[in-house]
Amino acid sequence: MSETYTLPIGPLHVALEEPMYFDIKVEGETVQGVELAAGHVHRGMEALAMHRNYFQNITLTERVCSLCSNSHPATFCMAVENLAGIEVPMRAQYLRVIADEVKRIASHLFNVGIMAHLTGFDSLFMHAMEVRELMQDAKEGVYGNRMNLGQCTIGGTRTDIDADIARFLRGQLEALKPQLAELYGVFERDPLIRTRTRGIGLLSEQEAKLHAVVGPVARASGVAYDLRRKAPYAAYDELRFEVQSDTAGDVHSRALLRLREAVESISIVEQCLDQMPEGPVKSEGFVAVPAGESVARTEAPRGELIYYLRSDGSDTPQRLKWRVPTYMNWEALQVMMAGCQVADIPLIVNSIDPCISCTER
Amino acid sequence: MLPFLKIMVRNLLQGPSTDPFPFAPAKTPARFRGAAVHDSEKCILCGICRHVCAAGAIQLRAAEDGSGMQFMLWHNSCVYCGMCAHYCPTGALTMSDNWHLSHLGEDKYTFSEDSFVPFGECAQCGARIQPRPNVIVEKLGGRAPDQFLLCPKCKRESLVKHASDTNLSQFREKQ
Ligand code: SF4
Ligand code: SF4
Numbered sequence: 001m002s003e004t005y006t007l008p009i010g011p012l013h014v015a016l017e018e019p020m021y022f023d024i025k026v027e028g029e030t031v032q033g034v035e036l037a038a039g040h041v042h043r044g045m046e047a048l049a050m051h052r053n054y055f056q057n058i059t060l061t062e063r064v065c066s067l068c069s070n071s072h073p074a075t076f077c078m079a080v081e082n083l084a085g086i087e088v089p090m091r092a093q094y095l096r097v098i099a100d101e102v103k104r105i106a107s108h109l110f111n112v113g114i115m116a117h118l119t120g121f122d123s124l125f126m127h128a129m130e131v132r133e134l135m136q137d138a139k140e141g142v143y144g145n146r147m148n149l150g151q152c153t154i155g156g157t158r159t160d161i162d163a164d165i166a167r168f169l170r171g172q173l174e175a176l177k178p179q180l181a182e183l184y185g186v187f188e189r190d191p192l193i194r195t196r197t198r199g200i201g202l203l204s205e206q207e208a209k210l211h212a213v214v215g216p217v218a219r220a221s222g223v224a225y226d227l228r229r230k231a232p233y234a235a236y237d238e239l240r241f242e243v244q245s246d247t248a249g250d251v252h253s254r255a256l257l258r259l260r261e262a263v264e265s266i267s268i269v270e271q272c273l274d275q276m277p278e279g280p281v282k283s284e285g286f287v288a289v290p291a292g293e294s295v296a297r298t299e300a301p302r303g304e305l306i307y308y309l310r311s312d313g314s315d316t317p318q319r320l321k322w323r324v325p326t327y328m329n330w331e332a333l334q335v336m337m338a339g340c341q342v343a344d345i346p347l348i349v350n351s352i353d354p355c356i357s358c359t360e361r
Numbered sequence: 362m363l364p365f366l367k368i369m370v371r372n373l374l375q376g377p378s379t380d381p382f383p384f385a386p387a388k389t390p391a392r393f394r395g396a397a398v399h400d401s402e403k404c405i406l407c408g409i410c411r412h413v414c415a416a417g418a419i420q421l422r423a424a425e426d427g428s429g430m431q432f433m434l435w436h437n438s439c440v441y442c443g444m445c446a447h448y449c450p451t452g453a454l455t456m457s458d459n460w461h462l463s464h465l466g467e468d469k470y471t472f473s474e475d476s477f478v479p480f481g482e483c484a485q486c487g488a489r490i491q492p493r494p495n496v497i498v499e500k501l502g503g504r505a506p507d508q509f510l511l512c513p514k515c516k517r518e519s520l521v522k523h524a525s526d527t528n529l530s531q532f533r534e535k536q
Contacts, residue, residue: 056414056444059416140390140393144394148442185364
């Protein structure tokens with residue numbers, strides 16, 4: 001005998017440690033339908049941005065979210081630079097790429113670590129976090145903080161990488177390489193991980209396109225959409241890297257794809273350190289931001305991030321709006337969760353790497 | 362064989378990888394952004410730090426007797442972004458590697474960088490001007506140190522005089 005009932009999950013959700021409310025229709029152990037209700041931690045940051053000048057907004061946007069805390073100010077600065085016609089020196093463009101990719105590695109490792117935790121494999125979770133520690137130390141040593149790098153300013157970057165720091169960074173990357181390869185092997189072959197994550201949370205290519213999902217979720221479903229390739233910004237058009245993609249579109253493939261992207265990121269950082277030109281790291285002087293509108297896009301660890309800026313010529317933006325990757329991805333949860341088991345819900349939710357603090361800002 | 366077993370055994374043999382803090386000092390990199398430090402000897406009260414501070418942690422209060430300004434940086438409001446130190450034109454603000462920020466609730470109103478920056482005096486008429494500390498005169502006012510120490514009014518007058526002198530000498534040369 002089967003019975004349909006509604007299972008409320010949240011707002012304090014097991015997988016997220018961020019508030020999100022799910023109304024899940026369940027028949028027996030099987031999920032029949034999902035409804036999402038967001039808005040529990042709305043912080044009004046877009047309104048705050050209208051009350052702060054352009055410099056203050058760099059710090060404000062950095063605090064939107066800790067894991068992509070470099071993508072936000074970088075995209076904001078790009079939007080301002082586009083509008084004011086500021087040219088960022090080439091060395092600064094490379095430094096921005098380095099900061100972005102270091103953050104990407106740490107973010108992806110965090111996500112796969114949490115996945116291990118949700119399958120109940122806590123020793124693997126702790127190991128993944130320890131591997132990630134190499135990147136955390138790198139951030140602390142290069143930028144002075146383990147999460148908020150504070151690297152971008154309007155017109156350039158704040159810290160330079162000299163020979164000593166470059167050697168340190170290379171050392172961290174060298175130490176990371178074998179660890180990452182080993183971790184990939186575990187995630188790929190471990191029987192526990194495989195049984196819990198393969199064939200779960202399926203999203204077909206067609207559905208991925210229909211929901212316009214972005215980032216690793218799209219790429220694991222066969223949509224090889226990566227802004228670093230589609231619309232290169234900063235120094236990405238001078239760097240060699242492979243856009244990772246997969247066709248399986250399940251929880252397992254998303255985790256593996258993130259690990260492969262982390263490997264690509266290491267190579268990108270190394271290329272940057274090799275071919276970074278000498279020169280200034282910021283443009284000279286202060287430039288007034290004229291009235292007008294601009295848009296900037298980047299590939300954050302979770303996918304495409306869009307900033308829209310409107311200025312009336314004063315020193316505060318008239319409107320600053322951003323669209324974050326999770327916003328596109330979480331609607332697709334309804335497809336991924338349909339027909340899954342109740343026990344798989346946290347794993348599926350985690351596989352889109354949701355960021356509620358970005359989405360509700 | 363479970364692929365993770367090898368890693369687990371290795372990790373067990375290696376022992377804990379966390380810092381033994383507070384029983385031993387935690388390593389802190391040189392570039393670490395900790396509590397901001399203000400040096401009143403270098404400050405010219407330009408207010409740029411306050412302008413870029415998103416947290417509103419910096420206040421500049423005029424002293425009642427008009428002799429200077431009180432510089433206040435509240436460590437509790439500060440988010441350690443380092444923008445103030447980055448934009449301070451004189452290097453008066455720096456981010457230290459001090460991350461020992463825990464304090465008692467009763468200390469929350471005294472947990473700040475609190476320093477008094479006296480105003481300067483115009484070298485000519487003695488009027489009150491922004492402070493002109495020696496280090497700064499060397500750094501910023503190197504090109505025309507005399508004018509750097511003047512109030513806006515005396516500076517204007519000296520500039521006009523300088524300009525007319527030059528014009529006059531050029532005029533004489535042409536003749
Ligand atoms: S600390 Fe630096 S930025 Fe702030 S008022 Fe003094 S000189 Fe200006
Ligand atoms: S570090 Fe940032 S938050 Fe703190 S006082 Fe300076 S600008 Fe303000």
